[in-house]
Amino acid sequence: MAHRVPSHHLSPALAFGVAAAGIGLFSIMDAFMKSLVLGLGVYNALLWRTMLSAGIGGAVWAKGGGRRPSAQAMRLHVARGTITTGMALLFFWGLARVPMAQAISLTYIAPLLALLLGAVFLGERVGSRVVAASIAALGGVGVILLGQARMALGPEAFAGAVAILVSAVLYAANLVVARLQAQAAGAREIAFVQSTIVTVLLLLAAPWLATVPPAADWWKIAVAAMLATGSLLLLGWAYAHGETGYLATTEYTSFVYAAILGWVVFGEHVALTTIAGAAIIVTACLIGARRRDEVRAAVEAAA
Numbered sequence: 001m002a003h004r005v006p007s008h009h010l011s012p013a014l015a016f017g018v019a020a021a022g023i024g025l026f027s028i029m030d031a032f033m034k035s036l037v038l039g040l041g042v043y044n045a046l047l048w049r050t051m052l053s054a055g056i057g058g059a060v061w062a063k064g065g066g067r068r069p070s071a072q073a074m075r076l077h078v079a080r081g082t083i084t085t086g087m088a089l090l091f092f093w094g095l096a097r098v099p100m101a102q103a104i105s106l107t108y109i110a111p112l113l114a115l116l117l118g119a120v121f122l123g124e125r126v127g128s129r130v131v132a133a134s135i136a137a138l139g140g141v142g143v144i145l146l147g148q149a150r151m152a153l154g155p156e157a158f159a160g161a162v163a164i165l166v167s168a169v170l171y172a173a174n175l176v177v178a179r180l181q182a183q184a185a186g187a188r189e190i191a192f193v194q195s196t197i198v199t200v201l202l203l204l205a206a207p208w209l210a211t212v213p214p215a216a217d218w219w220k221i222a223v224a225a226m227l228a229t230g231s232l233l234l235l236g237w238a239y240a241h242g243e244t245g246y247l248a249t250t251e252y253t254s255f256v257y258a259a260i261l262g263w264v265v266f267g268e269h270v271a272l273t274t275i276a277g278a279a280i281i282v283t284a285c286l287i288g289a290r291r292r293d294e295v296r297a298a299v300e301a302a303a
Contacts, residue, residue: 015242019250022234027104027257029227030095031265032220037096039217043209046088047202052225053232054199057192060229064188073184074193080177081197083170088198090167097160100262101270104254105144105278106164109137111251111285113172133284140280141165147273178239187236191229252282 036045069077095103112134145161181190203210213221238247255278262268 012242015238015247016250018234019238019242019247020253022231022238023250023254024257025227025231025234027254027261029224029231030100030104030258031261032224032227033092034095034100034266036217036220036224037092040211040213042089042093042096043202043205044211044213045221046092047199047206047210048213048221049224049228050088050195050199050202052221053228054192054195056225056229057188057195057232060233061188061192064186066189066192069185069189069193073181073189076177076181076184077190077193078197080174080181081194082201083174083177084194085198085201087167087170087174090163090170094160094163094167097156098164099268099270099274100258100266101255101268101278102144102161102274103164104258105274105281106141106161107168107171108252108255108278108281108285109141109165110168110171110175112137113169114175117172117176129287133287136284136287137281140277140284142277143273143280144277147271147277151271178235182236182240187233187240190236191232194232195229252285255282 033045033049036049039045040048091103091107116134145158185193259270262270
């Protein structure tokens with residue numbers, strides 16, 4: 001808890017704005033990663049980007065007088081790094097196969113899933129509101145998948161959508177661990193150690209899967225790495241100074257980024273069913289997140 005700045009000294013709006021900026025950087029990084037995955041494959045795109053992120057994060061961490069992580073923080077770093085590895089591989093693999101706005105909208109079930117996971121791991125009560133919201137969110141997912149079927153994007157797109165949904169489940173767990181992690185470590189430490197753990201896990205498959213990217217792709221990898229590190233720093237700071245339920249709503253700003261970037265960079269058009277489905281999911285999540293004060297109390301007690 002030594003790294004935490006008392007939240008009553010800071011405006012909740014400031015934490016929200018910082019989190020929203022972090023989501024913005026992550027959304028731009030998604031566009032770079034989609035381009036890299038299409039050219040290099042998901043493993044190599046993620047390996048080299050994360051390796052550079054670890055180097056950048058390490059420099060920032062050392063400049064800030066980096067200290068050895070505590071045992072509690074290290075356990076959380078390893079847990080979140082492991083979750084992040086599976087989450088990222090699934091998400092970016094799926095992102096290369098479906099339009100960006102659709103991919104992002106499917107991830108919006110994560111905040112509701114985080115509430116349900118809180119009930120399982122933190123002993124929170126799940127009331128009828130959360131159950132109803134979860135059912136509504138699943139309906140929104142159905143609307144998006146129905147629109148995908150009508151657009152005849154093919155079996156690859158359906159497989160991509162399924163991968164993104166599984167990634168969203170892992171992301172929900174990530175949200176829960178992120179709050180605990182932010183109480184045990186500073187933003188610089190989180191950005192560096194998490195990227196390092198993901199890199200180490202990915203390197204286990206390097207003898208069979210790793211290849212050196214072409215020279216023309218390195219600038220994209222470097223920019224993606226800087227964006228990822230910047231996002232982790234901003235989100236790590238924000239989650240250390242604000243409520244999880246409150247800050248989780250910043251995730252919904254990514255739909256606008258995804259729609260614009262998908263259209264400008266990849267020539268993707270946003271289907272009406274994607275907009276409708278995203279609206280249903282977001283509304284359901286906001287209704288469910290009305291319990292955020294209870295979520296905060298339970299999570300901080302666990303910390």
